Amino acid sequence: MRDLSAARQGPYVAASPLVRPLPPMTRLLLRGGSDTLAAALAALGLPFTEAACRAVSESGRSALWLGPDERLLLAPQRQLIELTQLLREALGGRAHSLVDVTHRQCALEVRGPQAEVLLNCGCPLDLDPGAFPVGMCTRTVLAKAEVVLWRTAEHSFHLEVWRSFAAYLSKILALAARELTP
Amino acid sequence: MLLISCPYCGERPELEFVHGGQAHIARPGDPSACSDQQWADYLYRRDNIKGVHAERWRHTHGCGRFFNALRDTTSDHFLATYKVGEPPPAQAQAQAQLRKATT
Numbered sequence: 001m002r003d004l005s006a007a008r009q010g011p012y013v014a015a016s017p018l019v020r021p022l023p024p025m026t027r028l029l030l031r032g033g034s035d036t037l038a039a040a041l042a043a044l045g046l047p048f049t050e051a052a053c054r055a056v057s058e059s060g061r062s063a064l065w066l067g068p069d070e071r072l073l074l075a076p077q078r079q080l081i082e083l084t085q086l087l088r089e090a091l092g093g094r095a096h097s098l099v100d101v102t103h104r105q106c107a108l109e110v111r112g113p114q115a116e117v118l119l120n121c122g123c124p125l126d127l128d129p130g131a132f133p134v135g136m137c138t139r140t141v142l143a144k145a146e147v148v149l150w151r152t153a154e155h156s157f158h159l160e161v162w163r164s165f166a167a168y169l170s171k172i173l174a175l176a177a178r179e180l181t182p
Numbered sequence: 183m184l185l186i187s188c189p190y191c192g193e194r195p196e197l198e199f200v201h202g203g204q205a206h207i208a209r210p211g212d213p214s215a216c217s218d219q220q221w222a223d224y225l226y227r228r229d230n231i232k233g234v235h236a237e238r239w240r241h242t243h244g245c246g247r248f249f250n251a252l253r254d255t256t257s258d259h260f261l262a263t264y265k266v267g268e269p270p271p272a273q274a275q276a277q278a279q280l281r282k283a284t285t
Contacts (some may be wrong), residue, residue, distance in 0.1 A: 052190050052245070067245035068190055124183055124195040141197050141243045 010121075014174035016168075018118055020168075022107035024156070026080040028073040029066075030087070032096035044073065055137040055150050056095055056122040058164060064150055072101075072160070077104035095119045106166050108159040110173065114180045115155050121176035123147075129154060140171065184258065188241045189249045189265045197210030205250040206227045232256055236270055239263070 030040055031182040038048040046056050046063050055064040061079075075083055078100065087098060110118060116127040122143030126132060137150035137158075145168065148160035161169050185195040210216050210224055228234065235255050240248045252261040252270055262271045 052192075067247060070246065111220075124197060138191065139244050139246075140194075146243050 005013045006177050014168075014171045016109055016174035016177040018112045018177045018180070019170060019173045020111070022109050024077045025102070026073075026075040026077055026083060027100070027102045027105055027160075028075075028083060029088070029101050030073055030096065031067075031070045031098075032091075032094065033069060036091060036096045037069070038092050039094065040087055041043070042070070042095070043086045044075075052140045053136050055135055061179055063150060066137075066139055066148065098111045104162060105160045106163055108161055108166070108170060108173075110157040110159060111155060111179060113155050118173060118176055118180055119149070119157060122172060123149070125149070127151075142169060143163065145169055186239065186251070186260060187222060187263050188244060188247070189263050190239060190245045190247055194241065194244055198241060198243040200240045200242045202240050202248060205236040205238045238266075 005062075030037065032040070034050060041048045041056070041063055044061055044063070046058050046061060049056060049065075050068070051065070053065055053070075055062055057063075060076050061083075062074040064074065066072050075085065080100070084098075084100075091098070112118075119142065121126055123140060125138075125140055132151055134151050134153060137148060139146065139148050141147070142149070142159070145165040146162065147169070150158040150160070152158050159169075186196050186199050187193050188199075191213045207224070207228075210220065213221060216224070232255060234252055237251050237253055238248055239251050240246070248266055249263055250266060250268070250270070251263045253259070254261065264271055
């Protein structure tokens with residue numbers, strides 16, 4: 001029997017005071033028209049907004065705007081079954097696409113007064129709080145890898161990274177962080 | 183870095199975008215009624231404009247949407263971007279004509 005213990009290990013995250021891995025969570029990718037999205041978010045107890053690049057959060061659950069018809073739903077790890085049941089009831093008969101991407105991605109947190117500078121090492125977006133306020137989220141590129149970037153506080157970013165990029169990205173961030181930390 | 187204005191997300195670096203070829207090409211309604219030449223023209227023949235060109239772009243590493251853009255192929259200057267289904271903005275067209283007249 002093959003030894004699969006290596007495959008069971010989480011993606012490697014290099015140690016850095018500015019970057020830390022976040023605990024596993026439930027991730028669902030929902031696509032559909034405005035009324036479908038509104039019904040889904042209402043079922044999850046989240047407010048619906050059509051504002052571009054904005055995330056909404058309520059009691060541990062979040063919906064991140066990824067496109068006009070696309071939301072990334074984040075919730076605590078144990079809520080996967082509860083969430084899919086709620087959505088099945090709310091979306092029965094409505095055209096939609098719901099994909100469980102829980103294990104496709106993992107989350108990193110970039111935190112600290114220099115978080116923006118660190119992310120700008122690989123991400124050309126303007127991360128000034130005026131241009132990228134708290135609550136803004138977007139899909140973008142970080143050192144050529146696609147990520148979802150979400151500003152959860154003035155000096156804290158939530159990063160959704162595809163698993164296969166996680167080791168690469170966390171190493172790049174750790175390397176860049178060496179320039180910033182004393 | 184070149185900034186491209188996505189009609190949904192606003193100004194973003196060009197890294198996030200992918201070029202999608204010439205815009206406003208309608209697929210023939212009844213392909214089986216087309217002659218081979220008409221079908222080949224629809225599939226393969228594209229304008230090769232020196233100047234303002236209407237193009238499709240996709241915000242691949244962003245909202246994922248296709249949109250249309252008027253771009254000057256000589257200067258890489260984006261005159262306007264607009265959503266799919268919308269006509270090219272008149273103001274940008276006027277600007278384009280003005281540029282043509284002055285050059």
